[in-house]
Amino acid sequence: MAKQMTDGEGSPLQNFVEDTYKDYEQTHSELKEIDVLIKQSAAEVERLAQRNTQVGNYLRQLQQNFDTVPREDIKEAYEALINAQQRLFTMRGQLEKLQSDQKNLERLAEFQRRLLDNSEGLGALPTVRHSSRDASNVIRVIQTEEAARQSLVRKMHDGPASSLSNFILQAEICQRFFDNNPDRARAELNALKSAAASTFGAVKNFIFDLRPMMLDDLGVVPTLRRYAESFQEKNNISVSITVTGIERRLEEHIEVTIFRSVQELLNNAQIHGQATQIQVLLDLDQDRVLVVVEDNGSGFNVDDAMNNASARSIGLSTLRERIAMLGGELEIQSSLGQGTRAEFTIPVESGMMIN
Secondary structure: OHHHHHOOOOOHHHHHHHHHHHHHHHHHHHHHHHHHHHHHHHHHHHHHHHHHHHHHHHHHHHHOOOOOOOHHHHHHHHHHHHHHHHHHHHHHHHHHHHHHHHHHHHHHHHHHHHHHHHHHHHOOOOOOOOOHHHHHHHHHHHHHHHHHHHHHHHHHHHHHHHHHHHHHHHHHHHHHHOOOOHHHHHHHHHHHHHHHHHHHHHHHHHHHHHOOHHHHHOOHHHHHHHHHHHHHHHHOOEEEEEEEEOOEOOOHHHHHHHHHHHHHHHHHHHHOOOOOEEEEEEEEOOOEEEEEEEEOOOOOOHHHHHHOOOHHHHHHHHHHHHHHHOOOEEEEEEOOOOOEEEEEEEEOOOOOEOO
């Protein structure tokens, strides 16, 4: 019975060995990547710890002369301390997570190696050929996800996190003036209320950019209209959106792809192209969706951009692959000083009409 299992290509045992070998290579690749990340994170933690100590010492000096130090200096010191503490806490958590993942991967690699050692007597290990295209795709997906995370971190730091540090400072000022200067305390409370309302609006916009709930409730057409309005207001860019064809709900993964694709193209037009006008066309035919995003920005050489590792090329390459996975196509026309026109189609099936 044992001999039968080892004979013949494609036997269960041979398949198991091949899969284990592929997993072993993948584990080692992940270990190399995580080792680099751990070294980078450890260096950042050390730097942030030193920064946190410096800011803490400076704030203690200010506290000894709280009544004579200008309010702006105290505010900046509190913001710097909270910022340093938040970043240090985040990086320490990331480092601990990476170290834990590294230990788990090392255990997994050792287990896989032992399995392969025990399989050597059953035949030669398989030769695994990795497609350079597949590797490139994986790298682009990872880079795109990391870029998205970094963008989210920056938005959280510059927006809600910074505002919360101001709230703490304003609340402490209110406490100090509550008994001996009620009018000043009342003014500070009003300022705190206004700041909280503004921050709440910023958080709502942040959540909408991250994952608009109306995409699930109403579909991609109303969501794109609302997003275009919001994008125009926040960036002072003229954005027009035209919808033709049969407005209807599409499959969830198609709606998400359309929304994320338009979002990526609008951000590219604003960040990289410095466009002042953007036109979006969404045409819903019976069997396909056509989307065109055209801007009057600075434009770029498409071939050069796709051959260079940049945030734009990574985003566009990943966008093209995601659309292709749904059977669609993405075409980009651009040249320096001539703006950019991006057009993609995705095949769809007839769905429910929007009421």
